[in-house]
Amino acid sequence: MELFSSSMRKLWKEWNLRVSVLLSLALQIILITLGNRRKHNHKLWISIVVWCAYLSADVVATFALGISTNNVSEIYDKKCGSMDANTELPAFWAPFLLLHLGGPDTITAYALEDNELWLRHFLGLAIQTGMAIYIFITAWIGSHLSILYLLMFVAGLIKYGERTWVLRKASIKTIRESIVDVGISSSDLDLTGFGQDEGYTLFDAYRLVRIYFRPLFLNFKVPMLVTNITSTTLEHRFQIIEAALGFMYDNLYTKAPLLYTRRGLELRVITFFLTSSVSVLFPVVVIHDKHKFSNTDVTITFILLVGAIILELYSAVLVLSSDRFHVWLIEHGKLSSMKALECFRTQNRWSNNMSQFSLLSFIMKEKPLPCPNILKHLCLDKKLEKQRYAADMEIHNNLKTLIFLYLQEKAIAQRAQIPPRVDSIDVGHMGLNFTEELEKSILAWHVATDIRYELDEEDVKRHGHAFELHCGLICQISRYMFYLMVLHPNMISDGSMNQITLPSILLAARSLEFTSKIEACQRFNELLTISETYLYRRRLVQSEGENDNDNDIKIFLKNRLPKLLRTLSQQALEERWKIISWTWLEMFPYAAIKCRGIQHAQHLKNGGEFLTHVWFMASVLIGFTHEDFTPHPSADPISINLVMPLLKRPHLFDFPEEATNPQV
Known part of the structure; x- marks a missing residue:
């Protein structure tokens, strides 16, 4: 007696890849929207949802890549290398899965232990990139869609590589090795010359994190800060602490260590340009071969493209509204731009919560x-x-x-x-x-x-x-x-x-x-x-x-x-x-x-x-x-x-x- 009928098995074979890629996109949306909120929200449900989404995202994307690899291999063997349109478009989803494996900017690690597993992610990067290349080679028929596949593959590879690099950067071993390179001068330790408005509060906090982040994290002895403890208000002090701990969170759990560098900005421009180009060119390909592809697969591809663009734009908004970007504006004297971006900012930097147990x-x-x-x-x-x-x-x-x-x-x-x-x-x-x-x-x-x-x-x-x-x-x-x-x-x-x-x-x-x-x-x-x-x-x-x-x-x-x-x-x-x-x-x-x-x-x-x-x-x-x-x-x-x-x-x-x- 069969547990599932032949029609059920046929339906699953037809929809397993479609459901997997859509679920992978949904998990990325959850992570990018809630991944940063946990920094300033103490609610248990957010931690549970983010934990489930974080653990599921890589599994679902890898599972979908496996299905896609199996599908192209099966058709390649049956049809002696001849790909049809119904296989070509689902194969085009593979680089989107690499993009998802790269994860959003707001969360690279759920806990500190995840940073220590960067070698595992590097191995995953090598294997899953190899799977995507295999799909590309097997499904290559020299069409316009194959060119778009190559563009999205580069964008996905960059994203996945970013995540692996950031995980390594935030690992304890890397932080311990880099601590000897941190030089602290007396001018670095003197904060008495700064004001108490919002901009200088962020700048003070950022300087403190640059000086003290590694020593404090590893319980190294740190030099005393040169400042008059009565020169700043209570509110200003706690604002500095909130911003500083926010910068520490970004360094350990997000892509901030790469995102706010020149190299990171260049990579972000490249991925956005490639994704936008594919989004513009794909409708042209569909119009040119409108009777070639399945309507369902075309719809799913459009959803993946729109989702990728929205995730990129949302990440850009988060960058522009972040404390670290405002520090960059202060460093370059662009205070007017900082005021213009106030509408995008959130004043919550932590939960301001203190639980009680009697x-x-x-x-x-x-x-x-x-x-x-x-x-x-x-x-x-x-x-x-x-x-x-x-x-x-x-x-x-x-x-x-x-x-x-x-x-x-x-x-x-x-x-x-x-x-x-x-x-x-x-x-x-x-x-x-x-x-x-x-x-x-x-x-x-x-x-x-x-x-x-x-x-x-x-x-x-x-x-x-x-x-x-x-x-x-x-x-x-x-x-x-x-x-x-x-x-x-x-x-x-x-x-x-x-x-x-x-x-x-x-x-x-x-x-x-x-x-x-x-x-x-x-x-x-x-x-x-x-x-x-x-x-x-x-x-x-x-x-x-x-x-x-x-x-x-x-x-x-x-x-x-x-x-x-x-x-x-x-x-x-x-x-x-x-x-x-x-x-x-x-x-x-x-x-x-x-x-x-x-x-x-x-x-x-x-x-x-x-x-x-x-x-x-x-x-x-x-x-x-x-x-x-x-x-x-x-x-x-x-x-x-x-x-x-x-x-x-x-x-x-x-x-x-x-x-x-x-x-x-």
Whole structure:
């Protein structure tokens, strides 16, 4: 019994190549329209669609080339080298598939790992170009269409070659080899002479990327930027960071390294001229032989030609509206042209998003998953549950202001060697050192911050709007860092926690039944006891021997975390939040600087992380290293006294109260 009838097989044989080339064109349209949007959009659906289109595009184009090769070989064998019109026109689609394999300008790599596979793409270039040449030779009959095939083949070969070259250029090995060629002079590091308008912001950002891109990417030590940290506004600083990270994204994930060079411009003119020429000449060929070709194949060819022209024109619009092109206009003094192109520009350079994850909300089971049994059988329940509890939040200027002012005044105080005031806070050592145990410190301080904010909520409100706003901002940082720890641990992992610690705490949290967050806070010691029991049982199942790491975690859960909670409870309200605020304002930039440059770059493809912006600001614009941050308030009396005076500047925090609500 045949699964498919002969008519179905005949229909598939007639339409398989047609469907494949049209699907390949559709995938290119998706990639060129969404490939660049992921730089400034944090939405999950865009990442999923781009991921599917990126993986499918090469497969579909290669599959279509294989079908075309098989078709011409079969007809060549059957008819002893005599090609007919029904074979000649489908063979003409092969160079369009090479064009598609070259990909759009907006995305050459989905992730950094794709750049490391440039040799695989080079091999694909050789094989698929050979297939296209085989089709050309086999289907050659000396007609006008054969000449057009040759023109499109050159355009497709250029596009595919561009992509392979750019992938190699963005590979880690190439970047590491080229870093020795980067010379940095004192004039390069001096940005004090530039203005603060849009054009000079882009120019400053571009110069920073030219200087710091390779060293930062590979975590090389970089020289300090020569600039007065009080000479530019907060808004200007973050605009520079946004533009600079945008340039970094372009260098790693798009054709920008080639596109904005003289050679790249020449190649782009050539491909556009060839594609346009074929688009003009093909209707002449069809009119001359209007009864020779199938109407369906002619229509599909017109669609491919129009699609190729539209993709080229859309790429040109994207180039003209890009930050890099505006830098070129500034360099050549064409400011009037820059203003004329403003209508094509988008002001979005990144997602401006900072996700939140609250352990208390997770404990309360406020967002149960739909169809939990089905998801559990598919082993997707835990991963999707974490995603469900990650709430997206737009970053408001008040949070940027708080972080920037703290780092700025910390730098001024350190460089001026200001002596500590006599009222420096003195608390006992809390048993946590985030410079040695970053992950454990994030977990402990997140728990402490969430619990204290819940228990102190009424007192915080009575203390005044500025104090309430300040505590809300600190909670946002706490929940963002915990979000990174739960969903992106590679950005902050230091090996201080093993793989089962965090899952054990989350699982233990779900075994308790709380009626409110207040009750959860008051019974948190019960949660720690259950977590400890879970770890003990897990160890017995895995191994009969003792495990030092497990014992360390038991000590952490049983002694160190409760000690931290007790120490904070013994402080007055203002002093307690002074300690909590100082800890997060120190730990946040420390974690940003300690995170590897490759990890920062990896997350640029999904809208970017606020941690990356803090990293760039602290390490480049202010000049901090991880050694400038201390793990305990008593060891840094200068910085801890910078926290509360920020509250005496209410004009800096003039945003609506609901904008800083830390509830998740």
